[in-house]
Amino acid sequence: xxxxxxxxxxxxxxxxxxxxxxxxxxxxxxxxxxxxxxxxxxxxxxxxxxxxxxxxxxxxxxxxxxxxxxxxxxxxxxxxxxxxxxxxxxxxxxxxxxxxxxxxxxxxxxxxxxxxxxxxxxxxxxxxxxxxxxxxxxxxxxxxxxxxxxxxxxxxxxxxxxxxxxxxxxxxxxxxxxxxxxxxxxxxxxxxxxxxxxxxxxxxxxxxxxxxx
Amino acid sequence: xxxxxxxxxxxxxxxxxxxxxxxxxxxxxxxxxxxxxxxxxxxxxxxxxxxxxxxxxxxxxxxxxxxxxxxxxxxxxxxxxxxxxxxxxxxxxxxxxxxxxxxxxxxxxxxxxxxxxxxxxxxxxxxxxxxxxxxxxxxxxxxxxxxxxxxxxxxxxxxxxxxxxxxxxxxxxxxxxxxxxxxxxxxxxxxxxxxxxxxxxxxxxxxxxxxxx
DNA sequence: GACTGCTGTTACCGCAAGTAACTAGCATGT
DNA sequence: ACATGCTAGTTACTTGCGGTAACAGCAGTC
Numbered sequence: 001x002x003x004x005x006x007x008x009x010x011x012x013x014x015x016x017x018x019x020x021x022x023x024x025x026x027x028x029x030x031x032x033x034x035x036x037x038x039x040x041x042x043x044x045x046x047x048x049x050x051x052x053x054x055x056x057x058x059x060x061x062x063x064x065x066x067x068x069x070x071x072x073x074x075x076x077x078x079x080x081x082x083x084x085x086x087x088x089x090x091x092x093x094x095x096x097x098x099x100x101x102x103x104x105x106x107x108x109x110x111x112x113x114x115x116x117x118x119x120x121x122x123x124x125x126x127x128x129x130x131x132x133x134x135x136x137x138x139x140x141x142x143x144x145x146x147x148x149x150x151x152x153x154x155x156x157x158x159x160x161x162x163x164x165x166x167x168x169x170x171x172x173x174x175x176x177x178x179x180x181x182x183x184x185x186x187x188x189x190x191x192x193x194x195x196x197x198x199x200x201x202x203x204x205x206x207x208x209x210x211x212x213x
Numbered sequence: 214x215x216x217x218x219x220x221x222x223x224x225x226x227x228x229x230x231x232x233x234x235x236x237x238x239x240x241x242x243x244x245x246x247x248x249x250x251x252x253x254x255x256x257x258x259x260x261x262x263x264x265x266x267x268x269x270x271x272x273x274x275x276x277x278x279x280x281x282x283x284x285x286x287x288x289x290x291x292x293x294x295x296x297x298x299x300x301x302x303x304x305x306x307x308x309x310x311x312x313x314x315x316x317x318x319x320x321x322x323x324x325x326x327x328x329x330x331x332x333x334x335x336x337x338x339x340x341x342x343x344x345x346x347x348x349x350x351x352x353x354x355x356x357x358x359x360x361x362x363x364x365x366x367x368x369x370x371x372x373x374x375x376x377x378x379x380x381x382x383x384x385x386x387x388x389x390x391x392x393x394x395x396x397x398x399x400x401x402x403x404x405x406x407x408x409x410x411x412x413x414x415x416x417x418x419x420x421x422x423x424x425x426x
Numbered sequence: 427g428a429c430t431g432c433t434g435t436t437a438c439c440g441c442a443a444g445t446a447a448c449t450a451g452c453a454t455g456t
Numbered sequence: 457a458c459a460t461g462c463t464a465g466t467t468a469c470t471t472g473c474g475g476t477a478a479c480a481g482c483a484g485t486c
Contacts, residue, residue: 009432009483016433036473047435052475087415135386151420152413158397162405163414165390166383173348173382174375184371192375199412200365201376202300207364222453222463229464249442260466265444 017054017064020044024051024065029107033062069108070134073101074141081145088194095190099175103186106179113176135172139165167197230267230277233257237264237278242320246275282321283347286314287354294358301407308403312388316399319392326389348385352378380410 023044027035037058041048055061080097083090102109112134143164146152152159170193178189236257240248250271254261268274293310296303315322325347356377359365365372383406391402 013432037475038473046433048474049436049476050434053433058474087419136390139386139390149420150414150417152417158401159405159408161390161396162387162402163409166387166406166409169382169384169386169389170379171382172386173352174379176382177349177352177374177378183374188371189375192372193379195372196376196379196410197412198415199410201363202411204363204365206300207362226463250444251442259464261443262445262467263465266464271443 020046020051020054021061021065021068024061028065028111032107033111037061066112066134069112070137073098073112073134074137076101077138078141078145081142088198091197092190092194095171095193096186098171099178099186099189102175102179109179113172135168136165138172139168142168170196233259233264233267234274234278234281237274241278241324245320246324250274279325279347282325283350286311286325286347287350289314290351291354294355301411304410305403305407308384308406309399311384312391312399312402315388315392322392326385348381349378351385352381355381383409 020040024035024040027040027043031039037048037051040061041051044051051061055064076097077094080094081090083093085093140161141164143161146163147157147160150156150160174189174193178184178186233253237248237253240253240256244252250261250264253274254264257264264274268277289310290307293307294303296306298306353374354377356374359376360370360373363369363373387402387406391397391399
């Protein structure tokens with residue numbers, strides 16, 4: 001039947017693609033990032049070569065998979081960064097947003113952060129750099145926001161980028177550790193991190209008998 | 214010949230082990246972490262099963278390999294943390310020590326930070342936790358130092374751990390980004406990071422026309 | 427009817443991790 | 457002298473994964 005032109009085809013292909021991605025996600029969340037292509041194909045009810053037609057190779061599939069969550073997380077953080085209140089409120093809201101995200105779905109988090117890549121050759125340099133790891137993208141984004149909103153003198157852009165990556169790294173490492181051990185509440189963690197960013201390290205006096213940090 | 218007792222045997226085994234580790238290191242530094250056990254064995258002039266006798270499996274070998282560099286780096290940082298000067302000097306010295314280390318031997322760094330682990334089962338929980346990733350160990354160590362030297366009130370230990378992991382993460386992410394792009398000198402990078410830790414984020418005024426960070 | 431472009435298949439290659447079974451040297455206990 | 461035990465070493469194998477032909481069926485288009 002003359003159902004449609006080429007657009008229908010393309011749309012159908014896209015739908016199939018997202019179906020495959022959803023199957024892949026189910027498997028990855030169940031088996032971890034070392035899930036085999038066979039397992040993913042089986043979950044989707046098909047066989048390997050189709051996955052390869054859609055995504056090129058395994059890293060292509062994983063990149064597509066990562067992009068969805070990465071975009072979602074970045075949007076969430078962006079919202080938090082625009083939340084009402086003073087600067088400290090915004091920073092705490094952003095930390096909360098991030099920690100809440102990784103706390104809610106730790107498996108997704110592990111997948112995004114420890115992708116167990118096996119690229120080896122990387123012919124050319126893939127123009128669409130969706131593959132830029134999450135940390136970098138978060139760092140760059142935060143750097144831009146900082147540069148937009150703060151006046152840090154002549155090298156504002158430079159400083160802002162450093163801070164963006166630095167703050168993101170702080171959030172990342174503290175979050176990773178916290179997620180593993182959960183030695184305190186999220187509220188407290190956020191407060192301590194914000195205290196650190198607010199210069200409490202510089203203000204605090206040495207402990208008696210110590211040579212000072 | 215009655216060369217020796219059992220101690221000689223054990224010592225010889227240890228020597229052999231470090232020889233194998235050195236061969237493995239050569240290969241990993243040349244081929245990256247995806248080096249095959251066959252390649253490593255060949256470099257050492259032997260065949261696979263011997264590697265497996267010494268290290269159990271691939272991750273065992275990699276853990277042993279990582280431990281050497283991890284210990285060395287931690288010792289370096291510890292020294293920097295004890296360097297003379299005021300607190301800011303020490304912090305900057307530590308940042309310099311870390312950045313200098315990763316700058317000097319980026320391949321080692323990549324190996325340590327992105328080990329491409331394939332554990333999958335982890336039978337029991339290996340008591341000797343040499344495998345604790347570098348970031349965690351650095352964070353814990355720094356946390357201890359902070360708790361030793363600073364008085365942060367009743368929850369000093371808690372706060373110190375958070376800060377330890379946070380600062381290490383800051384150093385890590387900024388260093389990783391910097392190592393890839395090198396957009397500024399190491400000196401400047403260190404200064405900006407120290408500024409961040411010294412509360413400049415809180416002190417700086419909003420940019421005109423911005424809603425404030 | 428021939429062409430294109432998608433869906434899907436089976437059957438294979440190459441290669442890496444890991445294991446089984448076996449041999450050879452060498453120091454020790456009897 | 458002989459057996460024991462411990463190490464270093466081997467060849468040859470199994471299993472499983474990423475990835476790739478080569479092929480078949482089913483739309484709609486010219």
